[in-house]
Structures are given as structure tokens and as C-alpha cells.
Amino acid sequence: MTRLEGLGSRVSSGAVLGAVLLAPLLAYLWPLGFAAIVALAGVVAVLGRLVPGARVEGPLAKPRLPGLRMSMFAPLAMLLLIVLFAVVSVNWSPAYEQFGPMATYQEAESQTWLKLPMQLGLYAAVVLATVRLGPLAARRGADWLVWGAAALSVLCLFEGLSGALLYQGLREMIGDPIRPDLAVKNVAQATYVLALMAWPAMAVLRDRERDRIALLVAAAALISPLLLKTWAPAAAFVAAGAAALIVRRAPIMGPRIVAGAAAGFMLLAPWLILMARPLLESVKANLGASWAARIDIYAFTAERIGERPLQGWGLDASRLFDPPVPLHPHDAALQVWLELGLAGSVLAAAFWALVFAGRSGKPGGASAVAAGSAYFIIGALSFGVWQEWWLALGALTAVWGGLAAREAAEDPDAMLIEA
Template sequence: MTVTSSFEPDAPSGASGDAAAARPTPWLSGVAIFVVVMTPLLAYLAPLGFAPLLALTGLLALPGLRLTRSAAPPLLILLVLALWAAVSTTWSPAVIDLAKLKGYGDIESLTALKLFLQLATYGAAVVALRGLSDAGARRAATVLAYGTVALAVVAALDSLSGAAIYQKLHEVTGEAIRPDLAMVKVSLSTYVMALLFWPAALILSRLSRGGLIWLLAAGLIVTSVICSSDACLVALAAGGLAWLLVYAFRQTGAKVLVGLVAAPFVLAPLAMLVGVETGFIAWLHKLAPASWDSRLNIWTFTADHVQNHPFRGWGLDASRAFGPAIPLHTHNAQLQLWLELGAIGAALGGVFFCWLAYGIARLSERSRTEAAMAAAALVSYLVIGGVSFGVWQEWWLALGALTLIACGLARAVAEPEWSDLDELTPLG
């Protein structure tokens, strides 16, 4: 996840604010359209491409970049986190000998360096696109919403056909792919849909296209079920609960959300250790399917090793140094932060996401539908990150930035004149 909260109601007010919102931003509008057009294409064809897409977006958006005071706190938190991660490489068992770096492939393995580059480029993309004119943001939001629906339809149809479409596309390029691998590739699109579902739903509801929201939901669920993307189904359910919490209780619900977001960053290792001691984890082992059973083993091993270096951690990328006990990463963002960067890293990560949640509490004072959307998107990202991906994966961090951008675009779409804003639900 990356820089600055698009959830905060910091848009200018008054005459000067209206003038700023109406000021044309043709370059930024073009960049935004480029991003939203590429999003469904990459989600289906090459999800790992979101990393270069967001990096390029940040570079292209630099001419329109205008830093604001609201961007400073999350920027600073992420910068300190990146600095601490870089310092931790001095004791990491996965440290790379700089003298052996020869080509781009070797340099690309330097996670600490990439964190700074991602913070600069992804962060620039998020901050700059917040400066879009209202008209430019509405156009980009409309394209994003319809593109996400199209993605859901194509992914669902392809999953039902056993990824026949994806295989055919590979044959056209002269690179055949096995059916099982093609299904895995199609399944990756569900993670993008799970994150964009809530901003897309708000956009479609404000465009009076409620039927397309159901089509989007059906496409996401069908693809997730067939491709066994359990994390996306859990994220959709958890996001729905977060939406209801904030929509129903507004600022009170958003404040509760801050605590819920903070809890895993504080309690993850302790919760696993208590689960082991009480026999709860052993009980879960009997019920869990193979993939989740493996996760339980990884999380138990990770929590146990956090105790060795609870304050400083084992060092950046240390997850890769434990062999088959932790295949590449812990499949849980909070536990990976604790293991590699210790209490300091986990605290910084928690503070950043709590800052986003606090922005939702502020936003709920103005619009509970926008706040509910942001809450659902935030929880969806945390849930998927909590069971699926490594915390430093470039494409996953890029999707965090894209989610912030999408939420910002959704807020620019005005409600229908006949409907009161706070009575309009994403499924209305």
C-alpha cells in the first residue's frame, strides 16, 4: 500500500476550491485515462504488470504533482518504514553481497532499493491524480467502472470455459500454456476485482447503473469460486461487513474500524502463539484444506521465530532464509513485518493503515457512502494481504496505490439529482 489517503475529505472549499476543481487538467486527465484503460487489460492478461504501470504513471504525472499537507504524514510514515527496512539489511540472513551485483536482474533483487523507488513513483501517481479536475476525474471514473465490469464478465466466462480464452490468446502469440496454469493466471484477476469492486460499485450507483453492480459481483464470485480464489471471497465478505459498519454507524463505525485495523499489527504473533498453546490451531488443522493447513504451519513457525528478535526483527527479506518452513514469504503481511522488521516495522505499518482508517472517520462526517466505500476497499486489501501475498511484492503494492486512486476517482462522480447522497447505497 502506498502514499497518502484518498479517503480524507481535503478537497478545497469555497470559491477558490470551486475554481480549482473546475480548472482543466488535460495532461493529468490523459494519464488517468491511460491508467484506467490499462487496468482491466493487465488484470486479465498480466497482473504483474501493475508494478511498471504505476511506476510509469508516477513519472508521467510528475508535471501535475502538487504536494499537500495531508500527504505529509503518510509519506513520512512510509519513508521511515523504508529507511528502517534498509537498515535491517545489515543483520538480515538474506542480505545480498553488493560486490556480486552485475546485471539488472541482480539489482532488481534489492528490495530496499525498490521500496524507495516505489514510494517515489507510486506515491507520485496517487498524489498527482488527486489534483485532477472534477470533469477529468469523472471521465476516468466512468471508464474504470465499465472496464471493471467488462473484466468481471470476461473472467467469469473464461473460468467457466476452463480458461479457453486465455489459452487461445497464448496460442496466438506462439506461446502455448497448460490449462491448469491458464486457470491460475485467470484467478489473479479476481484480486484486482476484489479491490476495485467497492469504488466501481459507488461509481455505477451514482451513474444509476445498479444492474451492472450485480453483474460485477456475480462475475467476481463465479470466477473466485471456480478458480478457488478463497481470499477474494473472504475479502468481499469482510469488505461488505466494513461497508455496513461505516454506513450504518458513520463516524462511530469508522472509529471502531481504526481499532480493528490496528489489532492485527499489534496482536498477530501473540494470537498465533496463544492459539497453539490453547490447542485452537491444532483444531483448525483438522478442518482446514491443504492450502490453509500450509498457511497455519507457516504462521505458527513465523510467530515462534518472532520471539527471537521481537524488537528489531530478523531483517528485510529474512522470510526467504528459512527454507521450506516459509516458502518465499509468510502469506501474512502483519506476521511478515513482525518477523523481518520487528515491533518497529509492525508499528510503522500499523500506523500507516490506521492513518488511512482515520481518514475514513473524517470522510464519514461528509458522506457515509464514500466513507463506507473506502472502508470496504481498505479492509479488502488488508484481508487479501493477510492471507495471500508477500508484503513487499511490487505488483501488490502497486494495486494498493491503484485502489487509492480508484477511491479518489469514485468520489468525483456526483450522485443523481433525484437522490439524497446519504440514502444512496452502492447496491441502489
């Protein structure tokens, strides 16, 4: 006998589906809000596990993706070790020397070392709740993923072609007008989100034989960032496509190849920068101001890493190197090396290796690896590692990849390849 989802299961499912539903709107209007919304979804998901009816019994439970839950635990364990080491590194971080890790409540409220453990717990709750979705909820989540990606694609293309005309009009309507160049910059943030959700959405659309909509999403993910004068999302989309192609050609070895490349970059980034510095300096004059500035940031950061390579400078130390490093190095591997040293880099490399290698031979492996690759590439070019909204987007990327994997696994024509 089958028992339908009880209250607890519906609450947990609602947390995931709510985050998926709101993602396109947040991407366009309030990217920083991802931190609050995903954290709230995590709270709701945890509460859902505490009330009766948190499990689904009978045949409805069977289609859940085999092995996906176990493949998530190892990366989460690595993240936990990274967070613990980051918290310990406060003891030698110059960012906390003057007052210690907690001078006042107001100061502690905004400090990274205190927020990271809470974020890990709440964001992980959302990811794990995705694995526990019943088949009907997973199907609905995939529906909202693809239609959200399609809507965001149309919006990004329109804003790119019009110079963020709609966004400017909305700001004028609420009595807060904005300069056209700043409007373009704000709207461009949405293309980062589109780059992350594009490959899982396209995988679901292809499974459903909606190739025209998949083509729309692909075109928007590639073209709209360029129209809005930002390169990182377009580069991430292309690199993610290459990763997806590798996995499609080699479902078992492909994810392991991507895993090795990601882990190698995390471990070798500072030394690669130092080795390539003469070449980078020779081409810097031919690059735009933003990329030329990145070369200077990367070179300065690599030199500082060489001064304290073992334990690093400590959590949040990047902030103290301004102006040569404005807030963070704009590269995840360099920031981890700078702040957490060799130990942090090894843990981060292990995390990415587990994320990608865990999809070896699994349904939906290509789209999941592509989504993770897009996040990895954007992290290598933009944003700070510890930014709350960016970490929340990492959790959502796992959710989108999980929904695409569920869709592939529950397709009667899909074959599970055992590694």
C-alpha cells in the same frame, strides 16, 4: 474567469486515467505489469507537475474533494518511515550478510531496499495526482473505473464457468499453449484485482442508478474466485462488504472501528497465532492442502518472531527460512513483524489506522474503507508485502477509492459530514 486545464494538468491527469484504463487488461493478461505501468504513470505525473499549467484556476477547481489531500499525507508519512526503517534494517538482515546491500549492479537492481524508496515516490505521485484531477477528468476516471470493472466481471465469470477457455485460446494463438490447470491459476489473478476495484465501482454505479451493473460486479467478485479455485478474493470481498456496512451505519465511528481492528491485527498477529495454535492444529486435517500449509507457515513464523521481537530479522529475511516459509509468510502482519520487528509493526499499524480513520465522516467513506479492507484482507492471506506489483495495486486501490469519493462529493445530493 476560468482557465481550463493546461498542459501540465492534462499530463498528470492522463497518467492517472491511463492507469485506470489499462487496469482490467493488465489484471487479465499481465498482473505483474502493474508495477511497470503504475511506475510509468508516476513518472508522467511528476513530469506533469514540472511543466506549466499544472493547476486549474477558477470555478473548475472548486468541486475537488475537501480534505482528501491532507488525509493522504499522514499515511504517506508513515509509509516513508516504514521504508526508511526497512532500509536501515539491511544492516542486520541475514539476507545481505554475504555481499552487503550492493555487490554488483545486477544484484542491486533486484534488491528490495533499493526499489522501495523509488516505488514509494512514484506510486505516491499517482495517488496524489488523483486528488488534483479536475472535475471532468475525475468524471472520466469514474467512467473508466465502472466500465472496466463491468468488463472484468464478465470476463472473470466466463473464464470461471468455462475453465479459462478464452485464456487458453489466446495462448494457443500466440504459439504458447498452456495446461488448463495453469490457465485457471493465471486467470484467477484477475479476481484479486476485481475484489479491489469492485466496491468503489459499485459505489459509483449506485450513485448513477446503475444497480443491475453493480449487481453484476458484486456477483462476479464473489463467485468468479470460487469458480477459479481461489478463496482469498472472495473472502476479501465479503469482509470489505462488512466494513462498508459498518461505515454506512456509522459514518463517523465506523471508519475508526475498522481502523482499530486493522491496527490491532497488525500489532497482535504473532501472539494471536501462538495462542490459537492448538485450535489451528486440531482443524488442519480438515482443511485443504493450501490452508493447512498456511497454518504451518504462520506457526513457524510466529516462533521466529518471538526470537527477535524488537528489531526483527531485517528486510528480506523471510526468504532465508525456506522451505518452512516459502519466500514470505503469506501474511502481511507476520512478515512485517518477522522482518522489521516491533518498530515496523507499530508503523504499519499506524499507517492502516490513518488510512481508515481518515475517511471518518467523508463522502464516499464506505467505498474507500471497503476497498482498503479488501487490500488488507488479501494481504493477510496471500502475497509478500514487498512485491512490486502488489504495492502498485495498493496505489491503484487508493486511486479507485479516490475516484469514488470524488463522485460522491460532487453529487449535489451528497452531504459532507464533518468529524
